[in-house]
Amino acid sequence: MASTDETEITAVISVLVENEAGALARVIGLFSGRGYNIESLTVAPVEDGRNRSRINIVTSGTPMIIEQIKALLDRLVPVHRVADLTKDGPHVAREMALIKVVSTGELRSEALRIADAFRARPVDTTTGSFVFELTGATDKLDAFIELMRPLGLVEISRTGIAAIARGPHTI
């Protein structure tokens, strides 16, 4: 009997798609057309010859909805593989953020100190601003952003996550 659990879970789903016109639109349309959430989505070609792209989606829903999303993704014609990284075992998920902080004096020094503690790299510096680059798990980025807020945070650009299963097995 399939799960009738009504609690919402977050799932990281990786989809290997044929690199063809409209492939991404099909995936996105599936979510919007059926009212499913996309919390983040990343896409890039991952093979030599750029024939295939990998789409990483963070979504949420009841276990029945997550199963439904995977089945619907899998039946799209250009989809090669669908992997539920959350369910299939441990995985690594990382994202990158560029964070602009505009401040001077003590606030500026404090921002730099915290960035150092987080191993965030200043990739652009002016006398009144920094752009920090930070890579890590989503909560680490969230924590850093929260700390930067009172220190002059003015702009955030995040990539959304790239994810992959731990261990030797592949998608």
Place this chain on the structure above:
Amino acid sequence: MNATTDLGDRRQHAGQDGTAVSTPSLNGAEVLLRVLQEQEVEVVFGYPGGAVLPIYDALFKQNSIRHILVRHEQAAVHAAEGYARSTGKTGVVLVTSGPGATNAVTGLVDALMDSIPLVCLTGQVPTHMIGNDAFQEADTTGITRPATKHNYLVKRAGDLARTVHEAFYVARSGRPGPVVVDLPKDIMVGPASYTVASTAPHRSYRPITEPRIEAIRQAVALIKRAKRPLFYTGGGVINAGPAASEALGRLVRLTGYPCTSTLMGLGAYPTTDPQFLGMLGMHGTFEANLATHGCDVLINLGARFDDRVTGRLDAFSPGSAKIHVDIDPSSINKIVPVDVAVVGDAGRAIEMMIEAWHEDRAEPDREALATWWRQIEAWRGIDSLRYSQDPSPSAIIKPQHAVKRLYELARETGRDSFVTTEVGQHQMWAAQYYAFEKPNRWMTSGGLGTMGYGLPAAVGVQVGHPEALVIDIAGEASTLMNIQELGTICQYRLPVKLFILNNRYMGMVRQWQELLHGSRYSESYSEALPDFVKLAESFHGTGMRATCLGELDDTIRAMLAHDGPVIADICVDEAENCFPMIPSGAAHNEMILGPDQNEQAARITVEGMMLV
């Protein structure tokens, strides 16, 4: 989301793998027609326009593919659906760019919802003009993406043949559906090379058709030990081909179990057989719905737990173990969680179930089964499809009686008959009172519920079966939505019979307004109707009318005897409602049997349930 276009561009440079045949003299349109020939296409339903002129020119120069000129692109798609549903082949549509493609969208969604294999070829402005808001340009692949199983835009002549071959494969394999191929005019005019259909597996699309034997054995173990089993069959059995319906007949008779069907599945199992309980769902029979409610093992073969079938979900077949056979894995556990899922072709699954039934050593519980059948016969004794027709010749015709007499008199002719419908009360009455002994004889818009489906669908059925009796059981409101197809019917001398149950209302709307909106008949009266007899004559057909019971049989006989197209305007009781009915949001055991029986029905139901 620039990535979309990036992906596309990269793909375009990725190269082609088909083996080109050296045919330098062909242009794209000619290559297209060669592909259609190789795909054994006999007929194309279409409408010309600027962007597809090269294709029409190529059609003009050949004789192997017939073109049926419809009067509206929506009708082209419904005609192709009727053709596909009645012949088992893939229907082919050809329409121009812009409005041609957008007019086709309703038909495409209809085919998507009912899993009908179609290839729809749409014209497009030349590749260098795409995106310029050119005359008759529309983003056809964008618009039809959620309306199709898959779609393609052919941007390079080298991809043309391979893409169209692939479109046919995708349309007919797995869960069938409509596929659009958008064809820019320059690709059709310019040189193109022909490639034969690839026999290699598709790069990414690999539908599962062969069920897992473990799942079949698990299902049969449940089936064989059932005390109150029920087969619930759907359109998937029809799509699996006539052999699947034949196998279904063997399975049902082998087990001795009762069988019900969805609207889309009618004809897979003979509806006149005593083991058949009638259709289930919103306007299903009392016995079918109460058996669904009371069964202990529900065996879904190629159906999808549609909301018209399940009624209130939390009360749907509450005590049963559920088995679901579906070719589409995304149908499994979508609406109703099931105990055993069998992914694969319904015909294969049924064959394997028959084998597994013989292998399984358990003996069915014949005593429990006999009790179950006694219960079902008690429910059947309610005769939920009864209606009262005043027998006097001047009496007003009951629509149910009109359909019943149509069936009986059509059967007397001994001809192979095919029925299409529009959408509404008449559709339900057709499903309830017309009997179907064989699959592929019943064409109706089930999922989308498209008014205007039936007349063009009848065109497609008649083209596919020139000698057969093809009847569109229609309502006067629905049929006006594609009435222009009388022109197509006349042009090709298609002897389609348009049998209109004319109650001067959008009957199902009127019924819901009566039952749920205090009889406030807001905008549901068919004001200013045409004279259907004269309408038939103006389209070079024959018109007939029956206004009272005394005229009904003669009118039907005259219609059936006439060898050309006929509109039979059957004036029926305007106030008649379609029963039985499970009101929206109600459970199967809360059905209304008829206008006088509401409370009685509720009592019988509860008592009936106690017995089970």
